[in-house]
Amino acid sequence: MGSTGRVGRPPAGDSAETRRRILHAARIRFARDGYRATTNRLIADDVGITPGAIYHYVESKAELYAAVYCDTVDHVYTDFERVVAGERHLLAQFSAVLERACDLQMNDPSITGFIVAVAQETQRHPDLLALLSPQRGRHSRFFTGLVEAAAERGELQADVDQRALADLLGAVLSGLARMSAAAGDPKRYTAAVEVLERFFDGSLVSVRS
Amino acid sequence: MGSTGRVGRPPAGDSAETRRRILHAARIRFARDGYRATTNRLIADDVGITPGAIYHYVESKAELYAAVYCDTVDHVYTDFERVVAGERHLLAQFSAVLERACDLQMNDPSITGFIVAVAQETQRHPDLLALLSPQRGRHSRFFTGLVEAAAERGELQADVDQRALADLLGAVLSGLARMSAAAGDPKRYTAAVEVLERFFDGSLVSVRS
Amino acid sequence: MGSTGRVGRPPAGDSAETRRRILHAARIRFARDGYRATTNRLIADDVGITPGAIYHYVESKAELYAAVYCDTVDHVYTDFERVVAGERHLLAQFSAVLERACDLQMNDPSITGFIVAVAQETQRHPDLLALLSPQRGRHSRFFTGLVEAAAERGELQADVDQRALADLLGAVLSGLARMSAAAGDPKRYTAAVEVLERFFDGSLVSVRS
Amino acid sequence: MGSTGRVGRPPAGDSAETRRRILHAARIRFARDGYRATTNRLIADDVGITPGAIYHYVESKAELYAAVYCDTVDHVYTDFERVVAGERHLLAQFSAVLERACDLQMNDPSITGFIVAVAQETQRHPDLLALLSPQRGRHSRFFTGLVEAAAERGELQADVDQRALADLLGAVLSGLARMSAAAGDPKRYTAAVEVLERFFDGSLVSVRS
DNA sequence: CATGAATGAGACTTCATTCAT
DNA sequence: CATGAATGAAGTCTCATTCAT
Numbered sequence: 001m002g003s004t005g006r007v008g009r010p011p012a013g014d015s016a017e018t019r020r021r022i023l024h025a026a027r028i029r030f031a032r033d034g035y036r037a038t039t040n041r042l043i044a045d046d047v048g049i050t051p052g053a054i055y056h057y058v059e060s061k062a063e064l065y066a067a068v069y070c071d072t073v074d075h076v077y078t079d080f081e082r083v084v085a086g087e088r089h090l091l092a093q094f095s096a097v098l099e100r101a102c103d104l105q106m107n108d109p110s111i112t113g114f115i116v117a118v119a120q121e122t123q124r125h126p127d128l129l130a131l132l133s134p135q136r137g138r139h140s141r142f143f144t145g146l147v148e149a150a151a152e153r154g155e156l157q158a159d160v161d162q163r164a165l166a167d168l169l170g171a172v173l174s175g176l177a178r179m180s181a182a183a184g185d186p187k188r189y190t191a192a193v194e195v196l197e198r199f200f201d202g203s204l205v206s207v208r209s
Numbered sequence: 210m211g212s213t214g215r216v217g218r219p220p221a222g223d224s225a226e227t228r229r230r231i232l233h234a235a236r237i238r239f240a241r242d243g244y245r246a247t248t249n250r251l252i253a254d255d256v257g258i259t260p261g262a263i264y265h266y267v268e269s270k271a272e273l274y275a276a277v278y279c280d281t282v283d284h285v286y287t288d289f290e291r292v293v294a295g296e297r298h299l300l301a302q303f304s305a306v307l308e309r310a311c312d313l314q315m316n317d318p319s320i321t322g323f324i325v326a327v328a329q330e331t332q333r334h335p336d337l338l339a340l341l342s343p344q345r346g347r348h349s350r351f352f353t354g355l356v357e358a359a360a361e362r363g364e365l366q367a368d369v370d371q372r373a374l375a376d377l378l379g380a381v382l383s384g385l386a387r388m389s390a391a392a393g394d395p396k397r398y399t400a401a402v403e404v405l406e407r408f409f410d411g412s413l414v415s416v417r418s
Numbered sequence: 419m420g421s422t423g424r425v426g427r428p429p430a431g432d433s434a435e436t437r438r439r440i441l442h443a444a445r446i447r448f449a450r451d452g453y454r455a456t457t458n459r460l461i462a463d464d465v466g467i468t469p470g471a472i473y474h475y476v477e478s479k480a481e482l483y484a485a486v487y488c489d490t491v492d493h494v495y496t497d498f499e500r501v502v503a504g505e506r507h508l509l510a511q512f513s514a515v516l517e518r519a520c521d522l523q524m525n526d527p528s529i530t531g532f533i534v535a536v537a538q539e540t541q542r543h544p545d546l547l548a549l550l551s552p553q554r555g556r557h558s559r560f561f562t563g564l565v566e567a568a569a570e571r572g573e574l575q576a577d578v579d580q581r582a583l584a585d586l587l588g589a590v591l592s593g594l595a596r597m598s599a600a601a602g603d604p605k606r607y608t609a610a611v612e613v614l615e616r617f618f619d620g621s622l623v624s625v626r627s
Numbered sequence: 628m629g630s631t632g633r634v635g636r637p638p639a640g641d642s643a644e645t646r647r648r649i650l651h652a653a654r655i656r657f658a659r660d661g662y663r664a665t666t667n668r669l670i671a672d673d674v675g676i677t678p679g680a681i682y683h684y685v686e687s688k689a690e691l692y693a694a695v696y697c698d699t700v701d702h703v704y705t706d707f708e709r710v711v712a713g714e715r716h717l718l719a720q721f722s723a724v725l726e727r728a729c730d731l732q733m734n735d736p737s738i739t740g741f742i743v744a745v746a747q748e749t750q751r752h753p754d755l756l757a758l759l760s761p762q763r764g765r766h767s768r769f770f771t772g773l774v775e776a777a778a779e780r781g782e783l784q785a786d787v788d789q790r791a792l793a794d795l796l797g798a799v800l801s802g803l804a805r806m807s808a809a810a811g812d813p814k815r816y817t818a819a820v821e822v823l824e825r826f827f828d829g830s831l832v833s834v835r836s
Numbered sequence: 837c838a839t840g841a842a843t844g845a846g847a848c849t850t851c852a853t854t855c856a857t
Numbered sequence: 858c859a860t861g862a863a864t865g866a867a868g869t870c871t872c873a874t875t876c877a878t
Contacts, residue, residue, distance in 0.1 A: 015841070033333045036245040039868060052870075053842050061869065091414075117329075119391035124242050155414060160407070164400035167388050168408075171401060175384020179376050182328035191373035192380060199377075204369060224858075248851065261854080262859050270852065433862070451751045454663040457847065470849075471863050479848065509832075535747075537809035542660050573832060578825070582818035585806050586826075589819060593802020597794050600746035609791035610798060622787060642837075666872065679875080680838050688873065 019057045021047045024110075027068045031113030031181070035065055035121045035128070065121070066131035072114050076104065077138050090150035091200060094169055098193045101173060105186040113181045115139070116174040143169045172196075228266045230256045236277045240322030240390070244274055244330045244337070274330070275340035281323050285313065286347050299359035300409060303378055307402045310382060314395045322390045324348070325383040352378045381405075437475045439465045442528075445486045449531030449599070453483055453539045453546070483539070484549035490532050494522065495556050508568035509618060512587055516611045519591060523604040531599045533557070534592040561587045590614075646684045648674045654695045658740030658808070662692055662748045662755070692748070693758035699741050703731065704765050717777035718827060721796055725820045728800060732813040740808045742766070743801040770796045799823075 025046035029038040040051040040061060058064040083100045084093040104111050118139070122129045143166040150156055156165070176196075180189035198204040234255035238247040249260040249270060267273040292309045293302040313320050327348070331338045352375040359365055365374070385405075389398035407413040443464035447456040458469040458479060476482040501518045502511040522529050536557070540547045561584040568574055574583070594614075598607035616622040652673035656665040667678040667688060685691040710727045711720040731738050745766070749756045770793040777783055783792070803823075807816035825831040 018841080034243065034245065034329070036243065037333050040870085041868080049841090050843055051868090052844075052872090055870070056841060120243075120387070123391060123393075124246055157407075157412060157414070160413060161400050161404060164397065164404045165413075167392075167397055168385070168401040168404050171384035171388040172381055173384070174387070175380035175382070176377070178329070178383065178387075179380040182332060183376070184332075188373065188376055191370050192377040195370060195373045195377050198366075198369070203366060204374075227858090249853085250851080259860055260852080261861070264853075265858065436862080452661065452663065452747070454661065455751050458849085459847085467862090468864055469847095470851085470865075473849070474862060538661075538805070541809060541811075542664055575825075575830060575832070578831060579818050579822060582815065582822045583831075585810070585815055586803070586819040586822050589802035589806040590799055591802070592805065593798035593800070594795070596747070596801065596805075597798040600750060601794075602750075606791065606794055609788050610795040613788060613791045613795050616784075616787070621784060622792075645837090667874085668872080676837095677839055678873080679840070682874075683837065 018047070018049070022049075022054060022057055022064070023068050023071055026064050027072060027114050028110040030065060030068060030121075031110040031117060034117065035061075035125055062125075062128055062131055065128055068114065069118060069132050070135055072111055073135050073139055076111060076115055077142060079104070080142060084146060089153075090146060090155055093146055093150075095197060095200065098173065098176070098196065101177065102190045102193055105177065105180060105189045109181060109186050112177040116177045116181075143167075227256070227258070231258075231263060231266055231273070232277050232280055235273050236281060236323050237319040239274060239277060239330075240319040240326060243326065244270075244334055271334075271337055271340055274337055277323065278327060278341050279344050281320055282344050282348050285320060285324055286351055288313070289351060293355060299355060299364055302355055302359075304406060304409065307382065307385070307405070310386065311399050311402055314386065314389060314398045318390060318395050321386040325386045325390075352376075436465070436467070440467075440472060440475055440482070441486050441489055444482050445490060445532050446528040448483060448486060448539075449528040449535060452535065453479075453543055480543075480546055480549055483546055486532065487536060487550050488553055490529055491553050491557050494529060494533055495560060497522070498560060502564060507571075508564060508573055511564055513615060513618065516591065516594070516614065519595065520608045520611055523595065523598060523607045527599060527604050530595040534595045534599075561585075645674070645676070649676075649681060649684055649691070650695050650698055653691050654699060654741050655737040657692060657695060657748075658737040658744060661744065662688075662752055689752075689755055689758055692755055695741065696745060696759050697762055699738055700762050700766050703738060703742055704769055706731070707769060711773060716780075717773060717782055720773055720777075722824060722827065725800065725803075725823070728804065729817050729820055732804065732807060732816045736808060736813050739804040743804045743808075770794075 022043065025043045026038070029042055029046070033042075040054055043064075044051045044054060054064065058067055079100055080097050083096040087093040087096050101112055118132070122132060144163070146169070147156075147162045147166045151160070151162055156162075176189055176192050179192065180186050195204065231252065234252045235247070238251055238255070242251075249263055252273075253260045253263060263273065267276055288309055289306050292305040296302040296305050310321055327341070331341060353372070355378070356365075356371045356375045360369070360371055365371075385398050385401050388401065389395050404413065440461065443461045444456070447460055447464070451460075458472055461482075462469045462472060472482065476485055497518055498515050501514040505511040505514050519530055536550070540550060562581070564587070565574075565580045565584045569578070569580055574580070594607055594610050597610065598604050613622065649670065652670045653665070656669055656673070660669075667681055670691075671678045671681060681691065685694055706727055707724050710723040714720040714723050728739055745759070749759060771790070773796070774783075774789045774793045778787070778789055783789075803816055803819050806819065807813050822831065
């Protein structure tokens with residue numbers, strides 16, 4: 001909106017700050033509404049600028065998505081890699097990741113919301129794929145790497161399908177994140193993770209028949 | 210079939226048949242590309258009609274989505290309710306549902322693909338919510354019902370958060386379905402479910418320390 | 419515009435006729451204002467439709483240009499080829515072409531106006547080139563062909579640069595067409611051609627000193 | 628140079644020099660890409676400044692065009708007037724102009740390229756007309772003046788349409804300039820002029836039957 | 837003198853939807 | 858029942874221009 005019909009440079013616009021606000025607003029919208037339904041106007045309105053101004057910071061909507069992806073993947077997987085480093089076993093690592101994701105979720109649900117939607121969006125908008133590929137590796141190899149390491153440590157039965165296990169872990173994490181996004185309540189993620197932990201340690205079911 | 214005892218119309222170019230084909234094509238598109246990116250033209254092209262003709266069968270794109278939802282929810286939960294009726298314990302019921310979903314997935318990935326996307330789509334396009342609500346109950350109360358029944362049977366510790374458990378089960382199922390959709394390969398769903406089953410019966414990890 | 423805010427199919431729109439009117443309006447605009455300055459809205463206003471309606475007839479503005487090109491090149495060079503067939507010598511052929519171009523010019527100045535602008539437009543908008551290339555040959559080889567034939571008939575000194583001669587003939591024709599377009603008066607083309615003819619037959623200058 | 632006896636300013640980063648570079652870059656762009664497709668940013672990039680800086684030197688893009696026009700017309704017609712002064716007959720004067728234009732063309736094709744596009748641009752962007760009119764006279768009356776003088780010298784048959792002859796000469800010159808611009812090769816201008824000269828002196832055609 | 841953030845108008849294009857036929 | 862011409866709103870993006878710094 002810009003408050004007045006004024007034109008020209010605003011009194012004291014901090015450029016880096018504006019960029020951050022654009023990326024932040026974009027992540028929230030992309031996470032909640034998806035790539036397609038997120039219009040430049042919605043993002044611009046959230047930031048308090050006009051749609052065209054976005055093009056001072058990114059070259060296109062697709063590049064905006066890629067910029068958000070870059071930021072967010074870096075943030076999330078740096079975190080995840082740190083917490084798994086503190087654990088020795090696959091299940092403990094997975095638990096630690098789930099808990100770290102809880103924190104992220106409570107702190108800013110758009111972070112996990114964005115990440116878990118990426119796979120769908122790239123499938124729906126193949127032009128995004130090319131822009132994201134430089135960073136895709138880190139994302140897609142996280143659970144694969146965890147499982148491989150566990151196998152090397154001899155934690156798994158020899159005949160386990162490693163890709164399927166990595167798929168499972170990823171699916172559980174993203175299923176939970178999406179559930180809480182759909183519920184609009186990050187606490188439901190936390191609660192569900194707690195139930196899952198109880199399942200792991202056997203305190204869920206009353207009697208095992 | 211069954212709505213009216215229609216008689217005498219030629220079998221080819223049948224109106225009810227055309228409606229079915231529209232709903233089917235729409236489900237595939239909605240599941241793969243999402244509500245927004247699915248245009249009437251794409252659906253019409255798949256069916257072999259023109260976009261305007263869709264309006265003979267539904268009043269709007271949103272109502273088309275609702276019609277698909279109605280059909281699909283009915284199909285899926287009738288199936289699911291049937292298989293859970295054959296099991297006595299929550300975990301067995303969940304396993305049965307996962308296996309039934311495997312079959313659906315192999316048979317027509319658009320069925321589960323559509324269902325697991327509904328929550329996101331209604332959040333992204335709130336106008337869909339009103340049209341879907343008549344049928345939302347069945348969908349959202351499925352796992353809740355399973356968990357409640359298990360609690361009544363005394364299968365759960367008394368302090369278990371039932372909604373969280375239902376959320377967890379739903380999240381795992383939809384996480385798996387989405388993973389396989391993203392992978393574009395229903396067999397990865399099957400494989401991941403097999404790993405999950407091995408987790409249940411303890412044959413996944415080599416040694417429990 | 420559309421006279422009323424009505425929507426839906428107009429009472430009796432002849433589709434082929436509308437297409438012709440779009441191409442015609444587009445040719446006039448392209449010839450006078452150039453590709454860039456010619457907006458879909460201007461064309462649509464000329465035709466009495468909305469800008470989006472153009473996309474029922476062509477896939478893009480560039481394809482509209484190509485369609486106009488196709489039509490116009492065909493029209494012009496069919497004419498030109500017919501008149502040169504009636505003449506034996508290069509100069510007579512060129513005169514015949516100039517005269518035929520007079521008629522075209524008087525009849526519809528946008529025809530020659532469009533043709534003589536094509537080279538510039540394709541240079542300025544390289545994406546047009548690809549769309550036009552299927553038809554470019556006819557255009558670019560017309561004078562080349564005339565000159566080659568004249569050389570084969572032995573009309574030219576052996577050392578004449580044939581490409582330069584073809585360039586000259588093309589330049590004179592298009593220079594004249596453009597002059598009259600700039601003047602906004604087709605009669606100035608006719609008058610200039612008459613002067614040129616008098617130059618050919620020696621009745622221009624009063625005495626050669 | 629010469630406007631004011633500027634003294635003491637450092638030679639580098641000189642304001643007048645920057646203005647010259649802007650005008651030069653603008654002429655090249657205007658000549659090659661046209662007024663519309665030439666953006667302030669392209670010009671600024673060529674010069675090594677930012678688009679906003681252009682507004683320190685001219686008040687608008689249209690005035691920039693006018694400034695280029697002013698410079699270029701002055702340059703070209705001062706040249707042309709000098710060479711025609713050395714000739715006695717219309718045809719010789721025209722030849723001299725064609726040859727001088729050859730030199731210009733080889734030296735800096737943007738000069739003639741700009742000039743021959745002016746008529747079109749003013750037609751396409753009527754707002755330019757007002758800004759150019761102060762200088763239009765020199766341009767439009769050059770060949771008119773030549774022809775009038777020739778008529779006064781008795782070189783022409785009495786019934787010759789003088790405006791048409793001036794139109795013809797202008798059309799030939801600008802047709803040739805444009806042809807070479809389209810070909811992207813100034814040598815084709817030179818070659819075509821040579822052929823035209825051979826036409827004048829009768830050494831083009833092998834036999835006049 | 838110059839930058840660069842920002843605007844606002846407007847371009848091309850897509851699409852759900854309508855309706856005469 | 859179906860077509861297909863047409864609309865109008867909206868979306869992405871471009872660009873001349875302004876102005877605080």
